Amino acid sequence: MSHLLCGQNKTAPEYQVKAVFLYNFTQFIEWPPSSFKEPDDPFIIGIIGDDPFGSYLDETVAGERFGTHPIKIQRYNDVKNISNCQILYISSDDVETTKKILSAVSGKGVLTVSDVPNFYKWGGTVRFFTENNKIRLQINVDLSKAEELDISSKLLNVAKTN
Amino acid sequence: MERTPTVFLIDDDTDDQEIFSYAMKQADDSVNCIFADDGIHALEKIKAEENFVPDFIFIDINMPRMNGQQCLKEIKKIERLKNTPVFMYSTSADPSVIEENIQLGAAEFIVKPADVNDLTKILSRIVKQNVLALILLICFFGIVPFKSFGQTDTLRVKELKKLSVEDLMNIVVTSVSKSPEKLSEVASAIQVVTGEEIKRSGTLRLPGALRLATNMQVYSSGAHNTRISSRGFNGYPIDNTSFGNKLLVLIDGRTVYTPLLGGVYWDVQNVLLEDVKQIEVISGPGGSLWGANAVNGIVNIISKSAKETQGIYASGASGGSLKDFGALRYGSHIDTTFFYRVYAQRYDINSSTLANGIDAKDAWGISQGGFRMDYIPSTKSTFTLQGDLYDGKENDSASTLVNGQNMVARWTYRFSDKSGVTVQSYFDRTYRNVPGSFIDEFNTFDIDMQHNFSIGSRNKIVWGIGYRTADNSFNSAANTIQPNRKTLLLYSGFVQDQIAIIPERIDLTIGTKVLHNDYTGLEFQPTVRLAYFINDKNTLWASVSRAVRTPSRLDADIASPVSFKSENLLAYELGYRMQPIDNVSFSIATYYNQYTRLRSLDTNPASPSEFYFGNNLKANTSGIEVSAEAIVTSWWKVRGGYNWLHQKFATTSTLTYPQSYLLEAIDPQNQFLIQSMIEVAKHFQIDCIVRYVDVVPAALTLPSIPSYLTFDLRLAYNYKWVTVSVVGTNLAQKYHGSSGSIQIPRSIYGRITVSF
Numbered sequence: 055m056s057h058l059l060c061g062q063n064k065t066a067p068e069y070q071v072k073a074v075f076l077y078n079f080t081q082f083i084e085w086p087p088s089s090f091k092e093p094d095d096p097f098i099i100g101i102i103g104d105d106p107f108g109s110y111l112d113e114t115v116a117g118e119r120f121g122t123h124p125i126k127i128q129r130y131n132d133v134k135n136i137s138n139c140q141i142l143y144i145s146s147d148d149v150e151t152t153k154k155i156l157s158a159v160s161g162k163g164v165l166t167v168s169d170v171p172n173f174y175k176w177g178g179t180v181r182f183f184t185e186n187n188k189i190r191l192q193i194n195v196d197l198s199k200a201e202e203l204d205i206s207s208k209l210l211n212v213a214k215t216n
Numbered sequence: 217m218e219r220t221p222t223v224f225l226i227d228d229d230t231d232d233q234e235i236f237s238y239a240m241k242q243a244d245d246s247v248n249c250i251f252a253d254d255g256i257h258a259l260e261k262i263k264a265e266e267n268f269v270p271d272f273i274f275i276d277i278n279m280p281r282m283n284g285q286q287c288l289k290e291i292k293k294i295e296r297l298k299n300t301p302v303f304m305y306s307t308s309a310d311p312s313v314i315e316e317n318i319q320l321g322a323a324e325f326i327v328k329p330a331d332v333n334d335l336t337k338i339l340s341r342i343v344k345q346n347v348l349a350l351i352l353l354i355c356f357f358g359i360v361p362f363k364s365f366g367q368t369d370t371l372r373v374k375e376l377k378k379l380s381v382e383d384l385m386n387i388v389v390t391s392v393s394k395s396p397e398k399l400s401e402v403a404s405a406i407q408v409v410t411g412e413e414i415k416r417s418g419t420l421r422l423p424g425a426l427r428l429a430t431n432m433q434v435y436s437s438g439a440h441n442t443r444i445s446s447r448g449f450n451g452y453p454i455d456n457t458s459f460g461n462k463l464l465v466l467i468d469g470r471t472v473y474t475p476l477l478g479g480v481y482w483d484v485q486n487v488l489l490e491d492v493k494q495i496e497v498i499s500g501p502g503g504s505l506w507g508a509n510a511v512n513g514i515v516n517i518i519s520k521s522a523k524e525t526q527g528i529y530a531s532g533a534s535g536g537s538l539k540d541f542g543a544l545r546y547g548s549h550i551d552t553t554f555f556y557r558v559y560a561q562r563y564d565i566n567s568s569t570l571a572n573g574i575d576a577k578d579a580w581g582i583s584q585g586g587f588r589m590d591y592i593p594s595t596k597s598t599f600t601l602q603g604d605l606y607d608g609k610e611n612d613s614a615s616t617l618v619n620g621q622n623m624v625a626r627w628t629y630r631f632s633d634k635s636g637v638t639v640q641s642y643f644d645r646t647y648r649n650v651p652g653s654f655i656d657e658f659n660t661f662d663i664d665m666q667h668n669f670s671i672g673s674r675n676k677i678v679w680g681i682g683y684r685t686a687d688n689s690f691n692s693a694a695n696t697i698q699p700n701r702k703t704l705l706l707y708s709g710f711v712q713d714q715i716a717i718i719p720e721r722i723d724l725t726i727g728t729k730v731l732h733n734d735y736t737g738l739e740f741q742p743t744v745r746l747a748y749f750i751n752d753k754n755t756l757w758a759s760v761s762r763a764v765r766t767p768s769r770l771d772a773d774i775a776s777p778v779s780f781k782s783e784n785l786l787a788y789e790l791g792y793r794m795q796p797i798d799n800v801s802f803s804i805a806t807y808y809n810q811y812t813r814l815r816s817l818d819t820n821p822a823s824p825s826e827f828y829f830g831n832n833l834k835a836n837t838s839g840i841e842v843s844a845e846a847i848v849t850s851w852w853k854v855r856g857g858y859n860w861l862h863q864k865f866a867t868t869s870t871l872t873y874p875q876s877y878l879l880e881a882i883d884p885q886n887q888f889l890i891q892s893m894i895e896v897a898k899h900f901q902i903d904c905i906v907r908y909v910d911v912v913p914a915a916l917t918l919p920s921i922p923s924y925l926t927f928d929l930r931l932a933y934n935y936k937w938v939t940v941s942v943v944g945t946n947l948a949q950k951y952h953g954s955s956g957s958i959q960i961p962r963s964i965y966g967r968i969t970v971s972f
Contacts, residue, residue, distance in 0.1 A: 067798045074376045
């Protein structure tokens with residue numbers, strides 16, 4: 055009977071896969087030059103609110119660079135200083151809180167990411183969703199253009215876009 | 217080397233030996249028959265040959281020199297034959313003799329059939345039980361290679377990073393039940409059973425779903441009778457419930473225990489299992505948030521929102537002890553803010569069987585229908601209205617009629633991530649007519665409000681108030697509960713503060729529930745809980761709580777020289793929860809409970825033949841609950857649990873009937889359940905449940921129940937919107953004991969489900 059079981063998909067914890075996705079974004083997206091002042095300024099992946107990644111995200115980006123910029127993880131408790139990051143993961147599912155965060159980073163070249171179903175509607179850029187236990191992406195292309203983020207067609211091809 | 221199964225027949229009649237030998241050859245010719253002419257011979261042979269371990273022993277009852285029963289007693293004393301099933305074999309079937317032999321440890325009592333073909337059938341069944349045991353092994357270890365967890369199939373970060381985006385999108389993401397999300401539950405023995413686990417168990421009714429929470433003790437005591445508890449105190453069985461009274465059960469926020477008994481009438485607690493999101497079971501006193509009766513545990517049955525149950529679902533099943541089952545649900549929406557569903561279902565269940573094979577004549581049926589509407593005008597606000605009505609008829613000593621109607625309205629508003637308010641109100645009518653015995657009717661109205669908010673970053677506060685009025689009319693032939701009509705009022709309130717002593721490291725929760733009831737006035741139920749997060753995968757927790765069981769009408773409204781007080785519990789808990797690797801979670805909870813003023817059966821010194829309820833029993837119980845869950849591979853999930861219970865009762869008055877604790881607690885010491893769920897290829901599921909229940913002690917008029925190990929098997933094939941399944945329950949034996957003289961049969965049913 056066991057031959058029936060071959061060819062099954064590999065498994066991994068949800069947030070480990072999402073952490074790798076966040077890292078992959080740095081490979082498939084170009085940020086505007088204005089994002090960095092110095093060549094050794096860090097590339098910051100920020101998390102605001104509860105952190106569902108545990109140590110996965112730190113493990114994933116350890117020792118990695120975006121061009122000349124070392125990738126760093128930063129966790130925020132409030133909206134102050136969040137605009138210095140390049141990717142911002144937002145865990146809140148509250149519309150007011152989320153909108154407040156989104157308006158704080160609007161126009162600053164930040165790729166906003168969330169798991170919340172309405173994120174797209176509220177003005178976020180990238181949303182993770184799960185389909186048949188597999189991670190899928192929804193990308194708001196218009197918004198990414200407005201933020202001067204150049205997303206590779208490779209990524210757009212596998213994502214649900216507007 | 218292949219081993220030949222051996223049967224040892226002890227029978228003085230050589231003709232019977234020959235017939236037996238012939239029938240056994242017909243049933244399975246690989247079996248080797250060995251004979252002894254009487255009990256003395258048999259014991260001599262067993263003593264002389266130290267390696268002689270037959271697979272089955274059959275003993276004739278009527279033999280010279282030493283009768284079958286004495287022989288059985290002697291054989292049961294021999295250590296190496298401890299696990300060998302012994303079958304008693306006789307021409308006559310006197311129920312008292314059967315009972316006695318089963319008590320002495322006989323596996324089964326077989327009446328010598330007149331026809332050799334009938335004997336062949338019986339022997340064939342017995343021998344095949346061994347084959348079933350083998351299937352069981354295959355189910356767990358055979359089909360699939362046993363891999364060490366978390367290595368072979370789980371990719372590490374490095375490997376994941378090498379994957380292309382397309383490949384990354386093909387990774388199946390897994391999550392084992394993590395630590396509870398609500399922090400108030402972190403420091404408690406909570407177990408969650410998901411809708412998927414219920415579906416994969418093949419169970420059709422709520423008690424079967426509750427059994428999947430391994431910190432629950434669920435025993436069937438007839439076709440419609442069930443005894444359910446946690447941490448012991450499963451009481452003496454009565455129709456559709458038991459004298460047990462220490463569990464708080466909520467179905468979508470509606471309390472369903474009856475203030476008549478303090479227990480739950482399980483026959484009328486039905487839900488469309490397909491629409492159950494999850495069942496949360498907290499064993500132990502439930503902290504300050506929950507009301508009276510949450511002494512030994514809380515069961516919270518939560519259904520899916522109307523949005524999650526859109527479309528048509530239809531399911532029908534029949535076979536074995538299930539006469540038929542049918543369910544239909546339709547879910548739709550008016551716009552993106554208003555969702556609804558309606559459903560109807562019907563159960564018809566066949567009679568159970570008594571120990572001597574006699575029909576228990578307790579067949580029954582119940583129809584139920586209902587609806588749910590969810591209006592979500594904004595992301596902050598949700599309004600839910602739901603209701604059910606049911607009507608059933610069951611056989612027992614009388615033809616019991618049951619019906620009921622209920623409706624729940626709930627409004628939730630979130631001010632922000634950290635604060636919100638919920639207001640809930642329900643109406644619940646229950647009616648039970650046992651002709652010749654009693655008519656019991658309750659009309660309950662309840663309203664509750666709860667509000668949560670934070671003070672600074674360290675204090676999370678929840679508080680609430682509640683009011684309930686339960687109008688009861690109880691008319692019985694014996695007229696024991698007086699007055700016939702009574703309205704019970706309950707006012708309650710609670711407050712809880714969760715304090716981050718060291719943020720993300722140590723959390724302290726303190727709180728109390730205050731309630732006021734008609735019998736004992738004001739009651740306080742404080743609790744202190746401490747959680748220590750060693751890291752994000754290991755949590756140590758401890759708690760001390762006081763809980764009370766306020767009197768039911770049965771306790772307090774029967775003529776008595778004393779007034780019944782609330783039962784008290786002081787509970788100490790210590791637990792540990794860990795996730796050693798990503799796809800495995802493990803939890804252990806231990807407890808030490810001191811109960812005082814428990815219900816006792818006391819005699820009136822003036823007239824010793826009169827009994828009444830007093831509070832002269834006390835008990836100390838301790839126990840361990842272990843549970844674990846592992847996602848072995850993307851297609852195989854295993855979960856299970858074990859619990860151990862030790863109880864010690866004492867009376868505090870010479871007026872107390874020494875055996876009165878047997879009304880309150882008839883519990884086995886050990887039990888476990890393992891559920892395995894395997895997805896074979898894309899469309900097949902092979903699911904299995906193995907469970908063991910230790911000896912249930914004899915109680916008053918009830919015999920003890922031998923321990924049993926049994927298993928259920930579910931095979932399902934799914935194609936697009938159709939699922940066909942076959943479910944076998946209690947497959948290990950033809951019958952196993954469960955409660956009293958009721959025998960639970962092996963049963964197989966087929967089911968077809970359509971959903972789109």
